[in-house]
Amino acid sequence: MLFFFRRNRTVQHVLRCACLTLLLAMTLQISFSAGLNAQGILERRVSLSMVNKPLKEVLQALNQKTSVDFVYSSKVDVHKVVSVQAQNKELRQVLKDVLTPTRLDYEVVGTSIVIKESPVPTPVPVLKKSAAAAPSLPVVVPVRGKVVDDKGEPLPGVTVLVKGTQTATVTDANGAFSIEAPANASLMVSYLGFLTQEVKVGSQQELTVKLVPDPVALGEVVVTGYTVQEKRVVTGAIGQIKSREIANMPIQSFDQAMQGRLAGVQVQTASGVPGGKVSINIRGMGSITAGNEPLYIVDGVQINSEDDAGGTVGTNPLSFLNPNDIESIEVLKDAAAASIYGAQAANGVVLITTKSGDEGPTKISVNMYRGFASPLPLIKMMDSQQYLDVRMEAYRNRYPDRTEGAIRTEVLQESMLPINMTDAQLAALPTYDWQKAAFRTGDIYDVELAASGGNKTTTYRLSASYNSSEGNLIGIDFSRATAKLRVQHKPTRKLTISTNINLSNIVQNGTQQSAGSTGFMSAPQFSSPMILPFIPITLEDGSPNNPLGGFPGELRYNPIYTAEVNFIQGKTRALYSNIILSYDITKDLNFKSTWGLDYRNINAEQYLDPRTHEAYARRGYLSIRNRESSTVSGTQALTYSKRFAGGHRLTALAGAEYRDYSRQISFSAGEGFSTYQFRHMSGAATILSSTGSWTGYRQLGFFSQANYDYKKKYMASAILRYDGSSKFGANNRFGLFPAFSAGWDIAAEDFLKDVRWVDQFKLRVGYGETGNSAIDHFASRGLFTGSSSYGGQPAIQPSSLENPDLRWERNASTNLGVDFSLFRKRLSGSVDAFHRRSKDLLLEQPVPWYGGYESMYRNVGEVVNRGLEVELNGEVLRLGGFQWNSGFNITFMDNEVTKLYEGLNGESLPGNPSVRIGHPLRTNFVAQYAGVNSATGRPMWWSGNGTLTYNPGAQGTNSYTPYGRGSQLAKYFGGFTNTLSFKGIEVSALFQYDMGREYLNEQNRTWYRNGQGARNGLERIYLMRWTEPGQVTPVPRAINGGAETDGATHILSSSRFLEDASYIRFKQLAASYAIPARFLSKFKISSARVYAQAVNLYTWTAWTGYDPEFLIDDENFTSNQGVVPQTRSYTLGVEFGF
Amino acid sequence: MTTMRNRIFPYILSASLIFVSGACNDLLDVEPTHAIDSRTALTSMEAVEAATNGVYARLRAVQQYGRDLVALPELLSDNAVHSGRGTTLQAEASNSPGAHLETWETGYAAINEANLILEALGPLSAPQSFKNSVEGQVRFLRALFYHNLVKVYAFDPTANDPTRNRGGVPLVRKGVIAVGDIDYAKGRDAVSEVYRFIYEDLTAAYQLLEGTDNARAPHFATRGAVAAFFSRVALYNGDYNKVISEANLALKSGVGQLQPAANVVASWRTDVHPESMFEVAVKPTENIGTNESLRATFTTRVNAEGKVAVSYGHAVVSDALLSDYEAGDVRKELIWKGLGNNSSKNEMTKFFSRGGVKDLDNIPVIRVAELYLNRAEAYVRLDQARWRWRT
Structure with missing residues (x-):
């Protein structure tokens, strides 16, 4: 002791x-x-x-x-x-x-x-009492020595223990140690990853101990699905994030934390709504209609990643888990690794392992952080004078015959300003910054408690957390409470029972349409910059400016007041649990039975207050949506693992998995509330609608896998999965998904054994097939639905066309990679080249409407993703106590549509010219803006090579679009992280970048209107507008209505609005300081750390909107219009251990 | 003990695996509970009746009577002009290319449903009276949908331009359930063929609805509705004697009461228009909603008591139309000044949340007044012909 x-x-x-x-x-x-x-x-x-x-x-x-x-x-x-x-x-x-x-x-x-x-008379007793009573004391001698590895390099940090005593020391930077030991004693020399050696002291006083790497000791392990594998022998492409890297980031779901950290994994946050949608794309987009999100497995159980609040508030199905409860995140990137999950693994697999307790006395940790979220820089809009000026100019240009007085009267009338206002009065009109009133600095705090420990048979970890994060926009917040228990018990030598229970309760408040893109007048994120700038936000007495007749202009509501009095809330209750039984049938054979439940209840309520203009006429509106989903899954697996003489090692796995998913939604809406105090459905005079629906699917899979290695030098792996799903047509219920991969660590060969600077140089090659089944659960069925009525009588209508041939999309991917570790692990990394062919893609093919249906899905499309990933980790500098570590990753991506269905005119999808053969998905094909006719100020477009038009007409597949054909998909992306540490201080900075993306700035289509209607716009556009003949500018003259006579409107969706959305972001700056233990003991604290984090500190981009990072998912997010922009946040925290 | 357990274990495991795999296909059977399989859907009277309601429900679509068939013709012509507020219906008001009535999708969806019901009636075990009633209603509705298709997508028989006439619309007589049922080669049938088919349906419907109680009028098909609509179809077809005979049948049917001039405004303030021969019923849960409702399309007022503008009121009465009304015309009383931005505009207030709930209005498809007009026009046309013959 x-x-x-x-x-x-x-x-x-x-x-x-x-x-x-x-x-x-x-x-x-x-x-x-x-x-x-x-x-x-x-x-x-x-x-x-x-x-x-x-x-x-x-x-x-x-x-x-x-x-x-x-x-x-x-x-x-x-x-x-x-x-x-x-x-x-x-x-x-x-x-x-x-x-x-x-x-x-x-x-x-x-x-x-x-x-x-x-040293002289030292007794080496185990107990203090016996020390005094020790009869005869052996002679103790000083022993000095050095510990080296198999290549003769000194090993620092090796524990040297005198056997049978508690006398111990640790080797220094040169591998040297000195210790006093009785002459007849033995030293136990141990170091992680090496075989422990026992050395007799004997007469020698200068020892050199050579430690041999332990071939059995699992060095770093990675979770590969149904089993774990030593990183050294992995043959698939797997990325890994450790809890340390993402600890305490002020985020609500772990997917955000993955951004910029792994090659090949692109993470895009859709908006700045805390706990909102995040998209993860692994190795490109391989599907056009069936989703591109990976499969998520938490502690062996697949979770529901499709749950949302029906657009009421922005939710994220992964936010049920406190990111600080995660031990590691593994990403199976190529099919050679992922095909163990068969028909669901086409978009890769994300495996989450949560923290568990260790044997030992109870450890308690308390962690708290607090900070704030502030909006990214706001955009400068016109002031009152500029707006009125350009509005009158727009009228003047439209109606050159009208007198100045008539135009002035018209504009003042529409602005609800006195028509007899003088110039001086106009010049004195104040400007109110609605944008500033809508965006705010939000409060963030987080409290976490964890206890863990256990004995030889039982270990546990219990944690609880509460997170509260206000958004950068009024009315938006997120709060979550979680409780998690993980227990493992070993009643016998052979049997292990464990369970994991995670409960979470999430409450999110939102503004109208904050779950996605919006053009709602009552959504402050959309309307606040465009409200006429002379309209005051509050009245002189401080009460909100909320005239029931509405504001003048196109944006009639007060969105600030609306956001304050409306009640828009989503409540998520999630229960995740698993039970695992593991039984060692023999020394080599293990049977594991995993049962999982993922239950969610999302209750979304939207109460539009009758005091607002929006809901005044209907006297308030209330909708309630309840979504309940559950996944029950069971996995049975037999694992045979054996080491054979001569260095052969084999792990073989076989099993079956069953999953049953069901979801029920009920919805009701009513209007007509006596007063605003009545906020429940009982107060509604009219029930507008009350509906419900159910859906579900089941899947069954059989899997087998064999991993083999010879002395960690040669490795091979094979996977076979046979998967069936109720989603698919009767003719195609089951499918087979194979994968093979092999690896060769050249560094382990004899000829490289003596090359000291090469620790590992492993070549990997893999091929595999996976499926994508994320389609509507009843897509193959011809159905009559009962969701209608007529005159109050029940009605049924056919809703879908029967399609018995429908099947999963199939991905075939090939991966070539190398993992290396050089200079005693000071430089390590991997390089992977991949080719992913996604075929049999489900496309909605129109059928003649006279058959009664619009379209059907067919497995006809094909997309190819090619890419190169580089991941480097290095110890740049180690000087004194100072250490500088760097990590860099980059992924180059090339996406190409190679096949659509036959008979397409112009080789693009009807109604979607952005899906075109020979081009990446999401390529922009829009009308070609040719600038402004400098003689007249009218906007022009290219209609052909060298020919200009004022009216380019509707865009079709064969329209003239030679320019601006960029794609929304990034050409390359990645991250760069640097960690500096000195004693207890650690500072790390993460830069993240997403390059080569081109998006249509839809927001600018409303911000560029420049007085064409009664709404405010960008000052930049006002200042650049065409005003006199001969002026060369890209901004046409202001014109009421937006369109010149016989011309298209200047805000037509055209290349004028295409912008480079590439960005490099100073994503995260984290600093922490471990308080030296000597300051802590009086508080009975064993460890303490203070830390500070800043997220989204600075962004370098050419994008002109709020922020270039947003997402188009074709569901809630259709463009950047009205999307709540990203948040910049700063937090300060402390962590204590007891 | 341990050894025995070890020996038994693999057997239990393989036995359970065999059991599981044997039951594979059953394990993957999931039947929806929000829907029923199309193959077996229409095998009960209740389902057939519900499916018939489903065809009626299609009339409520925005592209059908929900809005477009009522509001768009006013904007496409010069009865109504756009109020200038909001972008909705601007293109229709300015007759932009491609902005027009679109009855195609919803029309054919309804026609397919009608075909499926007609096919299901044969094998259905149900009293003949039930079958007759369903068949009569469905054929009436099919005729209505076809007429609204042929009107929009083809030349009217009385206004034909043979050099540009590309035919009528495809006549689909067979129900479609699966992908393989669609006839991809189907082209347009001649306009005359489409009218012949509509005549056939209406003739049959009139006979089949013989026993139908007038109490079902005007929201469900009755003989009165069939004859009234037939008179309209015949008018489009230039079949004037038929117009007269069908109008007479309809007027005698007992459905719909012509209202005196004094009641014109009041008739447009009641839930069910007393003149309706056939009307699309809209209940609160079927409300089409603010953005596309007829009420919001025509007026800024929520109802007669409305004091605050609650919508844009896109389609306002044109000055030309307003000036055509003679002084004292009672119909002019339906035209009100709007509110807010429309306070200087003239709004038609026929759709005025008459159902008692905001935006809720039953939609008359054909009224008694039209029968008189149809018959009068037929008399004129026949007289003109006679007059021309005499001279």
């Missing part, structure tokens, strides 16, 4: 022996390069006079005077009485004076001093 002793108070902490080793290792690590510092400790001068005091008190006094920590084991009798007389003496001398008479000695370890028994 050891005691820990700190300044001011003699609080003693009981730590286990293992903890000491760990602690020593940690302190030593810090002091490796801080040798000077360690020396410096002993040179500190001290003055002290104490006579006949217990040693403990003397050490305490020395601690106070020198700030040096003293550490001693329980065998040191600190109650011995000592005396000290020192006048500006070096600590070295003081210690010698004090300790020598007591037969004690000391050693400097890092910044601490370890007090230990003097």
Whole structure:
């Protein structure tokens, strides 16, 4: 037993022996390069006079005077009485004076001093009591030595323990150690990843211990699906994120944290709504209609990633899990890894492993952070004078015959301003910043508690958290409470039972349409910049400006007031649970049974207050939507794992999996509330609608996998999965998904064994097939639905065309990769080249409407994604206690549509020219803006090569579109992270980039209107507008209505609005400081850390809207119009361990 | 003990695996509960009746009587002009290319439903009276949908331009359930053929609805509705004697009461228009909603009591039309000044949330007044012919 002793108070902490080793290792690590510092400790001068005091008190006094920590084991009798007389003496001398008479000695370890028994008569008892009674004491000798690895390189941080005692030390930066041991004793030399060696001390006093890597010891392991595999022998393309990297980011769901951290994994946050939609795209978009989101598995159970609040508030199905409860995230990127999940794995698989408890005494940790979320920079709109000026100009240009007076009257009338206003009065009109009133600084706080521990048979981890995050827009917030319990119990040697229960309750408030894109007048995120700028936000008495007749102009509502009084809320209750039974049938054969439940209830309510203009006429509106979904799954797997003589190792797996998903939605809406105080359906005079629906599917799969390696030099893996789903047509229920991969670590070959700077150089090759089945659950069925009525009588109508041939989309992917680790792991990384062919893509093919149906789905399309991924991790600098680590990843992507269905005119999908053979998905084909006729100020478009038109007409597949054919898909993306650490301080910065994306700035289509209607617009456009003949500018003259006579409107969706949405973002800056333990003991705290985080600090982009990061998912997010922009947040936190 | 358990275990496991795999296909059977399979859907009287209601419900679509068949002709012609507020219906008001009535999708969806019901009636075990009633209603509705198709997508028989006439619309007589049922080669049938088919349906419907109680009028098909609509079809077809005979049948049917001039405004304030021969019923849960409702299309007022503009009121009465009314014309009383931005515009207030709920209005398809007009026009046309013959 050891005691820990700190300044001011003699609080003693009981730590286990293992903890000491760990602690020593940690302190030593810090002091490796801080040798000077360690020396410096002993040179500190001290003055002290104490006579006949217990040693403990003397050490305490020395601690106070020198700030040096003293550490001693329980065998040191600190109650011995000592005396000290020192006048500006070096600590070295003081210690010698004090300790020598007591037969004690000391050693400097890092910044601490370890007090230990003097070598001469040292007994090595296990217990303090027996120490005194020890009959004869063996002779103790000082032993010095050096520990090296199999290549002769020194190993720092190796634990050296005198066998049978608790005397231990740790090797320094040069692998050297010194320890006192009885001459007949043995030293146990151990280091993670190496075989522990026992060395007899004997007569030798200079030892060289060569540690051999442990072939059995799982170095770093990765979760590969139904099993884990050592990273060294993985042959598929798998990315991994550890909890450390994402800890304490002020985010609501873990998907956000993955941004910029893994090659090949593109994460896009759809909006700045906390807990809102995030999209993850692994190795490109491979589907046109059936979704591009990966499969999510949490602790072996597939979760529902399709749940939403029906557009009421922006929800994220992954926010049920507190990101700080996650231990690691693994991403199966290629089919060679993912095809174990068969028909659902086409878009890759994300595997989440949550934290679990370790054997040992209970550890309690408390973590809190607090901060704020502020909006990204706002956009400058016109002021009152500019707006009125351009509005009148627009009238003047439209009606050149009208008199100035008539135009002025018209504009003032429409603006509800007195028509007799003088120029001076107009010039004095104030401008109110509605945008600023809508965006705000939101409050963020987070509190977490966790307890973990256990004994040999049972371990547990219990955690609870509460997160509250206000958005950067009024009315938007997110709060979540979670409780999670993970228990593992081993009743017998062979049986392990474990369970994992996660409960969460999420409450989100929103504004109208904050779940996606919007053009709603009552949505502040859309309307606030465009409200006529002379309309006051509040009245003179401070009450909201809310005339029931509405505001003048096109934006008639007060969205600020509306957001305040409306009640738009989504409540998610999620229960996730699994039960796992694992039984070792023999030493090599294991049976594992996993049962999982993922239950969600999302209750979304929308109450539009009758006091607002929006709901005044209907006297309030209330809708209630309740969505309940559950997934029950069961997986049975047999795993055979055996190591054969000669270095062969085989792991074989076979199993079956069944999943049953069902979802029920009920919805009702009513209007006509007596007053605004009535907020429940009982108060509605009229029930407008009350509906419900049910859907579900089942799937059954059989899987098998075999992983083989020979001395970690040659590896091979094969997967076969046979999957069926109720979603597919009767003719195509089941499908087979195979995969093969192989690897060769050249570094393990004899000819490279002596090349010291190569640790690993593993070539990988893999091919596999996976399916995508994320389609409507009854897409193959011809159905009559009963969702209609006539005259109050029930009605049924055919809703879909029967399609028995429908089947999953199939992805065939090939991967070539290399993993390397060089210069004693100072530089490691991987490079992967992949080719992913997504075929049999489901396309909605129109059928002649005279058959009664619009379209049917057929497996006809094909898309190819090609890419190159590079991931590099390096230790750039290690100097003294300073360490600089860098990580960089980049992914180059090329996407191409290679096949659509036959008979297409112009080779693009009807009604969707952006899906075209030979081009990436989401390529922009829009009318070609040719600028402004400088003679007249009219906008022009190209209608053909060299021919201009004022009216380009409707865009079709064969329209003239040679320019601006960029794609929304990034050409390359990735992240760059740097971590600097010095002693307890760590600073890390993450830059994330998404390059080569081109988007149509739909928001600008409303912001560029420049007085064409009664709404405010951009000042930039106002200042650049055409005003006189000969002026060359891209902005046409202002014109009432937007369209010149016989011309198309200037805000026509054209290349004028295409913008480069590439960006590089200073995504995250995190700084933390581990408070040295000596400051903590008096609070009974074993560890403490303070940290600060800043997210979305700065963005470099050419995009002209709020923010270039948004998403088009063709569901809630159809463009960037009215999307709540991203948030910049700053937080400060503390973490305590007890 | 351990060894025995080890020996037994694999057997239990393989047995359960075999059991599971044997039951594979059953495990993957999921029947929807919000819908029924099309193959077996129409095998009960209740389902057939509900499916018939489904055909009626198609009339409520925005592209049908929900809005377009009533409002668009006013804007496409010069009876109504656009109020200038909002972009909705601007293109129709300015007769932009492609902005027109679109009865195609919803029309053929309804026709397919009608075909499926007619095919299901044969094998259905139900009293003949039930079958007759359903068949009569469905054939009436099919004729109505076909007429609204041929009117929009082909030349009227009385206004034919043979050099540009590309035929009528495809006549689909067979129901479609599966992908393979669609006849991809189907082209347009001649206009005359389409009219012949509509005549056939209406003739049959009139006979089949013999026992139908007038109490079902005007929201469900009755003999009166069939004859009234037939008189309209015949008028489009230039079949004037038929117009007269059908109008007479309809007038004698007892459905719909012609209202005196004094009641004109009041008739447009009641839930069910007393003159309706056939009307599309709209109940609160079937409300088409603010954005596309007829009420919001024509007026800014929620109803006669409305004090605040609650919608744009896109289609307002043109000055030309207003000036055509003679002084004292009672119909002029339906034209009100709007509110808010429309306060200087003239709004038609026929659709005025008459159902008692905002935006809720039953939609008359054919009224008694039209019968008199049809018959009068037929007399004139016949007289003109006679007059021309005499001279």
